[in-house]
Amino acid sequence: MRNILSVGFLFFLISLSTSCSRPERKLDAPTIAVEDLRRAAEMYREKAFPVRRFSHADMIPHIHKRSNLFSQEILGQSIEGRDIFRLDFGQGTKKVMLWSQMHGNESTATMALFDLFNFLEGADDGFEEIRNTLAENLHIRFIPMVNPDGAERFVRRNAWEIDLNRDFLHGTSPEAVILKQARDNFEPRFGFNLHDQNTYYTAKGSRNPATISVLAPAYDEATSINDVRSNAMKVIVGMNEILQKEVPGHVGKYNDAFEPRAFGDNFQKRGTSTILIESGGYPNDPEKQYIRRLNFMIILNALYQIATEGFTDYTVEAYFAIPDNESRLMDLLIKGVALNDSVNYRVDLGIRRREVEVADPLDYYVSGSIADLGDLSVFYGYEEIDESGLVIVPGKTYEQPINFDSFTPDDAVELLRSGYLAATTAESFSGALHNLPIIVLSGKKEIPFGTAIGSPTNFFLQKEDILKFAVINGYLIDLAIPEAIRWKQKVL
Template sequence: MNLVKEDFIKAFSLYEEKALQYRRFKHADILPLLQAKEIQKRFTVEEIGRSVEDRSIFRLKYGQGATKVLLWSQMHGDEPTATMALFDLFKFFNGEADGFDTFRTEIAEKLTVYFIPMLNPDGAERYQRRTAIDVDMNRDARAAATVEGALLKTQAMLLKPDFAFNLHNQNNYYNIPGTATPVTISLLAPAYDYARSVNEVRADAMRVIVGINNILQEFIPNAVAKYDDEHTPRGFGDNFQKWGTSTILIESGAYAGDTEKLEVRKYNFIALLNAFQEIASGSYSVHDIADYNAIPFNDEKLHDVLIRNLAIEKNGKKMRVDVAIRQNEKTVDDGYYVEGLIEDIGDLQDFYGYSDLDVEGLQFIPAKLYSERIFSLAELSSSKVAELLKQGYAAIRVSDRVDGGMMHAFPIQILTDTHFKSGMSPMIGDDANFFIGSDSEIRYALINGYLIDLILPLGAGVKNRVK
């Protein structure tokens, strides 16, 4: 059975794991899924080790074919998209009577597929890149000093897989060169030496990637790129390639409006199913390496907000500049908040923004703290906040006692003291709190890095906290 576009759509719609819809899930959220009887219908589930903080790490096995494939996800704890996709695949391979039984049988007869989801559960607990001992596991292939890195290396030596998939997330700011299109999926056949040589092992990885790119172009045309192929002698992908395993790196990127990476997760699911199909049939071998080389490399010129042609004034001197803003996530115990900062100022014609606005004819207006009264959190409303924003107030004080900072969704800074810094002109590294307008009217607000059109109804979705 050869899956085509409509089959991939149907498979994902049937088998998306609904228990994982929020990307900051933890080890405790996947344990019930791994321990459920349903997953053991066609998978062998085995605990193969424990993390530094004694969290279990599992390996799942599907099929009994001669060609061995190993996949691992979330070796960086804050890169969870592919883990969600693996659980979608687990449900798919446990399905039946849905038109895909022939496909499942073919995969099981020709491949033995090993999955290690959430290789860094301690990092996932903190939503951080590194392990609990603050080591980047993906720079530990050579030394194998970390418990988790040593575990993966042991699996490589034990299983000696023919193919491997190293599953990651990249940041949201990669774009297709020369365009404002975010890179949704980035692919790479890692280099096993500094010369970036191509032997048959690496060439086969390239051919598998060509097949993945072909199917993804049907879903996300012109949104696939290659990751940087500089050789990293400590990296797992580079070393798997050196150890004789054709290794494919998949980096989950960005899709506009897809905060929880649910769309990007779907494209992981499709990419991996297609790869299994081509490896099982051997059809990957017909692909031309020239098509791999033709995939563009990532560029990194995206920002969350880009304001163009903003009039500013300093010491009586006026000029027009572009201002780039990025929204940085800050993890706290019960989730995260966003800290919007001014990233760059100047001539940014070659850069892009998810929100990209030309304000020629309008000027920078410093933000103000409303000091006429102190509010309580209970009396705040969207209409009250909108009224304050239109008057140029970006911050208010509240009387409530707030321990450790409380999350809120109002597009205004809520303070428990009088500390509020606002510059008379934008400066790199400053909080992105300012207004844009004319001498007679404020037209836009930038609050904590979020762009707000003050003519439109006030929206939701801001991840802010009481300070």
């Protein structure tokens, strides 16, 4: 089976006949078929990481189990003494370095790297030509978790509250020093800087989430383009080509203003063609497992194009044709709603949710609040309500204590339909979190409610005296057709 499009003189012939219809490419650059990338991603997905939150200790066994195809080294330790590993693959002369989780709560690409490790160790699956091409042409260095202390708490910064990606110049944190030395000692031709972004970016001019955002960082204030930076741009064009086949319209590009403290900008300045990949949002993918697959697909294809020099067939112009990022998304957008029965004007209401860590840093609850209100016609929602006549009304509290150990989501929906937005706990209920579609109050507390920016989002949407929807912590529940919505909430 042919997994890879043939490379050679044929491409010059193809380019003569297709240059008008495919202006984004000079030639038919060697690439891996999208269906093969999909198959590989599914086949080699590391099942040990089914969710975004995992610790350094969770990761270590999956580093140590690697075969002799990988060489390993501990590059140093974090502030709290956790090892920072590197794994090397391949015997080629073209050096590539990939590093992930500089920010401790940005783990999507880390999961994808372990999928890639599994792929590189695979055999007898039809992908041998790809592996051989990578092994013979590339020397790849992986650093899968630069900020293990932040990962332990699932927070952005390290144990000293330093943003590692703004610590290149001072090198205050040991993790930043380790990453800088890793590049200087290895001197890679290409670098992949792997991050997560918030889920509210869109591709400019579109309602689509920027599921993947990209950047070839500038190396000076003038945002000049030399061969080093243009090569990064061309690799990105190849990645975008794969993404447009898989998730068309879901790719955005970051502003390239020079950031003198950042690693990507400085690595670019020092001669490493640096590609930033930011994993954003995608509908119904809260754990970013689909976005993880996209990371695997575009990184594997990019490595193949670097190995074959196929990236040189793309153009810088095609890089600048990628839409810019815009922050235009809400988790829930309610259009033309009255804030209460006594007002005679209507507004659009934009709600965003956030995860709040608890005592166990790998656990959390969800908190929703009003991000904006007024004319939000330039915004979009992962979920939207656009129904005339809706009015926000507060909910009631069911005063009789309930034994939540035997309380079901269906029981909660019945209370919602009766106008109860919250219930109080019986003494037998224990625990700080729950996943029922109702607010749980401990004692005589009131339901958190408000209609100002920043207010908690717990209310009903009513139309002509009929309760149509419940909004709890920013989640929408259709009372006519309630789905089994479950998310982690805090007992208040």
